[in-house]
Amino acid sequence: MPTNWPFPRVDSLAPYGFGVTDEVKARVRASGADLIDLGLGNPDRPLSAPLVQRLHEAIDVPENHRYHLGTGLALARGAAAKWYARRYAADFDVEREVIVVLGAKEGISHLCLAVLGPEDVALVPDPCYPIHRGAPLIAGAAVEPYAVRRGLSPARALGDAIERVLRRGQRPKLVIANFPHNPTGIVLSKAELAEFVGEVMRAEALLLHDLAYADFAFGAPLAPSVFDIGIDASRVKQFAVEVISTSKSYNMPGARLGFMVGGARMIAALGHIKSYLDYGAFVPVQRAAAWALEHAEDVPRELCALYRTRAECLVQALGRAGFPELPKPEGTMFVWLELPPVWRALGSVGAACRLMERAQVATSPGAGFGPGGEGYLRLALVEDCPRLEEASARLGRLLSEDLGLARP
Ligand SMILES: Cc1ncc(COP(=O)(O)O)c(C=O)c1O
Known part of the structure; x- marks a missing residue:
């Protein structure tokens, strides 16, 4: 029985962008570390109560x-x-x-x-x-x-x-x-x-x-x-x-x-x-x-304000942690971070893995978004400000270490 037929469509597809660092993420999680996961843009807030109510009502109708x-x-x-x-x-x-x-x-x-x-x-x-x-x-x-x-x-x-x-x-x-x-x-x-x-x-x-x-x-x-x-x-x-x-x-x-x-x-x-x-x-x-x-117009309005606050919070915290100044966030639920020179040789996948292993912060490597994403990391705004500040501080400590700078 031939079992080695080629699967041309799948064989020609690169691994899915967000999957390339999953193995490292699983390992870091399994070690019991407190991983701050800013990888996937998976909204962290629950459905609003009126929407849950609408779902319940509709599920109760057999047709x-x-x-x-x-x-x-x-x-x-x-x-x-x-x-x-x-x-x-x-x-x-x-x-x-x-x-x-x-x-x-x-x-x-x-x-x-x-x-x-x-x-x-x-x-x-x-x-x-x-x-x-x-x-x-x-x-x-x-x-x-x-x-x-x-x-x-x-x-x-x-x-x-x-x-x-x-x-x-x-x-x-x-x-x-x-x-x-x-x-x-x-x-x-x-x-x-x-x-x-x-x-x-x-x-x-x-x-x-x-x-x-x-x-x-x-x-x-x-x-x-x-x-x-x-x-x-x-x-x-x-x-x-x-x-x-x-x-x-x-x-x-x-x-x-x-x-x-x-x-x-x-x-x-x-x-x-x-x-x-x-x-x-x-x-x-x-x-x-x-x-x-x-x-439910109020829901997107509140979420937009939430992501905006988080984006500003993360950008400022990264600045305080020693990263080069980032442009003012314009929208979405992501911050797009250019790799500082000291991490460029690692490539975005290597850098994302290092950040996960050494700082317990998960990000998405830019290369997963196509060749033009190499040299960047994407940080999803799926945690509140204190966690984003903690993530920035951890990344800043690793950056200083890699630059050979002693932290007081
Ligand atoms: C640009 C963009 N389009 C579409 C989606 C997915 O949308 P949906 O959940 O409706 O498939 C995402 C999710 O991250 C996205 O970033």
């Missing part, structure tokens, strides 16, 4: 226990459309332009599977949340990275990447974007996002925008949507979709749900492929998410 076929509860799609209408100058036809997904990650994966094939090229941010690069690769397409970093215009970086693809005699088919951006925390203004979308339009490409951090822009009331940037939304719908998620905004990562909105053709393509792949999200989760979008 909510069945498969739910189709594009999601009309009630949930309607709540997403109302959410958009309340926040942005953007209206969506709930029958044709909105679909429920099992979280943003699932929506992104299957949208790529639906629209990309082996001849296609997708432009993806670098660094990026791993599925932004992984989904086109899983779909068999090639990826061309465009750089995302502070001080660089994203439109310019995208334009350069498009040029590279065109020079090879190819055409970019899909641009994946994510602002507010994981892992760098970069937030774009409406004008910057419009300039970026202008590049997509010039290239006549499709656009998939991941707006999972819609509620976590620290300097503005809202992070911009690609459907409200001063370009007629009906024009943008011809080539774009956007995905939002309840995971981070409502602390629902365990009962997560997402909504993809935008052009009817792309939404129908996603619905078509999903009709083979899943039977919809658990109805109580859809009902709770719909309720959250319509009635």
Whole structure:
């Protein structure tokens, strides 16, 4: 019996970004050390009581226990459309332009599977949340990275990447974007996002925008949507979709749900492929998410304030601990830390392992977010300020030790 068949799709996928340091983390945990885990962006706060109540109520109804076929509860799609209408100058036809997904990650994966094939090229941010690069690769397409970093215009970086693809005699088919951006925390203004979308339009490409951090822009009331940037939304719908998620905004990562909105053709393509792949999200989760979008505006507002306080707290504490000054956090739930020169030779994976073993602080190595993440660590803001200060102090002590500096 041959057991050594190649698994081409899996064999060509690098290990998942957050998994590379898991073994060391498990070892440090098993030693009984007090590990401060700032690795995964896994919200630490529980669901709010009214949301738990909505889930309970819906679970108590037997007809909510069945498969739910189709594009999601009309009630949930309607709540997403109302959410958009309340926040942005953007209206969506709930029958044709909105679909429920099992979280943003699932929506992104299957949208790529639906629209990309082996001849296609997708432009993806670098660094990026791993599925932004992984989904086109899983779909068999090639990826061309465009750089995302502070001080660089994203439109310019995208334009350069498009040029590279065109020079090879190819055409970019899909641009994946994510602002507010994981892992760098970069937030774009409406004008910057419009300039970026202008590049997509010039290239006549499709656009998939991941707006999972819609509620976590620290300097503005809202992070911009690609459907409200001063370009007629009906024009943008011809080539774009956007995905939002309840995971981070409502602390629902365990009962997560997402909504993809935008052009009817792309939404129908996603619905078509999903009709083979899943039977919809658990109805109580859809009902709770719909309720959250319509009635729980205070939750994302409070969470945004919490992450902002934590970000400021961590940045200041790292500064006091001897790290070079970090830029003021703009949004998301992460701090993107450039490795100090003394740790650069270790690489981000080596540095993350050393920090875990010697300081009992877990971070995500930048390399897990793509080649452009090398030289950085991502710190998730999933602990309160005293723990973040303790983590910074431990990292500062290790830094001093490695610099050969004696601490008083
Ligand atoms: C940019 C981004 N998109 C999507 C997700 C996952 O969203 P969901 O839980 O809805 O799949 C995350 C989670 O960390 C993320 O950072």
